[in-house]
Amino acid sequence: MTATIPQGFGPTTEERLPLPAAEQMSEAQRAAAEALIAGPRKGVKGPFIPLMHSPVLLERLAGVGEYLRFESVLPTRINEFATLIVARHLGSQFEWAVHRPLALNAGVAEATLADLAQGARPRTMAEDEADAWAFATELLHHHSVSDPTYAAALRRWDERGVIELSGLIGYFTCVSWIMNIARTPAPGSDAPLGAFPA
Template structure:
């Protein structure tokens, strides 16, 4: 087991643990990989980390995924509080430590209540939410569980966020599930020095 990431934090439970697709050495990258990595460094992320470590094996895919994520995170119509809450819900749904430990503090800074985040972390449904958070979580968690949306959940999300917001809400959740799957397969660990409580295993 890597000494940098204790068992409760390292992504993946296979023993012995290893990060399957870490950042390639600079002298082993081809020109397309170097260009894609530099684009991330020059963009709002300012570095190559998280899902972009395994995605660097397919630099054109990485570039396209990165551009979708940049829009959803930095330019979309959803308020930061809603965006970060939904990202945390997606990370919890697929038990991804990297996204949870990165976005739970951002959600807290954006105004999501500590009790809401702790309920999510434990795998419970948060209660007593503001109306827009209630609508977002109902819509997203229903979509993640049932692969669609009931009329009540859709109507509440539509009223809260409008048609563009509903489309971006669904895409945001899907985006973070997708990149979390990539990291789950790659055993991509959290950033070194990530703070906060990691996700526990769901209760049996």
Template sequence: MSNQKPSPRPVEQGRGGERLPLPPLDALDAEQRAAAQVLIDGPRKAVYGPFVPLLRTPVLLDRVAQLGEALRFGGRLDARVRELVICVAARAVGNQFEWVMHQPLARAAGIDAGALEAIRVGARAEGLMADEQAAVDFATELLQHDGVADASYARALAAFGEPGVVELATLIGYFVMVSWVMNVARTPSRPTADVAPLPAWPL
């Protein structure tokens, strides 16, 4: 029997509609309004994605948003590596929102289009730079086996150092977490003609 975890279907394929849509403005309480305003005033500039369902618990929304900002806007990992790993995590848990949002950011940061297409369809990415490959191998192993072997750890350590390895593992966990929230909520992605969506498994 394989140790690989089964890959999910993307959340928007199949049953039902959005479970936890954005509440009407007049239905928000003061704490929810304050949490929403912090997002609007911050680097995100709006309430979208996982923060739509998280608006039901404003304290949790605030803490999750702060962690995401630290990883995305204050982290030490190069944008190439960060956006690539987010794409790997989105594919692993079948989340269309994060895929559609971060695939263009990965391309803009310099990730090869062919490598991203391979990730999209569940194949091994080829032609990556050494640090990109180390990050993909680390992320893939962690997502499939809930840990990493010594060889994968050593390659990531050589590429990113100890702080970078900790950030890399936290980044993967963060995007799995928010993707799971959206998968449960059936949060829709932003439609775009420029990004091919994740296909359903099995292909």
């Protein structure tokens, strides 16, 4: 059995930026927390714990994330699969634990996610998943995509979909980096990310 990865590949899981105590929150922090609790996330969790230390950034990123997760033109299955590609790439235990069950519920195959969890190109993918995998992987590794990969995504999702897929990858990269730096703890998972093969 492979060892699990602490958030951000670090040697320790000691949280650096925990949620401020309620009595120590500023008015802006309290307002940000109340908005998260009232919104689709129903609580202050994950990246929004360290982001409480910058409530304006929290509010703006939360809006971007809500749009990309709940209003994007991308099919939910592709949205969740691309999120997990980012989580695997960045060692984000939190995003993996949260989005893996959502991807399974949206129709991504268990075998696909098992390969992805090992850092491998999934052997079994639907055609649109293969297009999303190529796009996300090239963007994460090369900071752009090739002409054939771009053309495949454009045929599949049109200009708006290409922009929203790019934005989704960027958004989850941003919040994963924040949690990696903060060492934000992940919820328990029955299938945590394992270490990359040596």
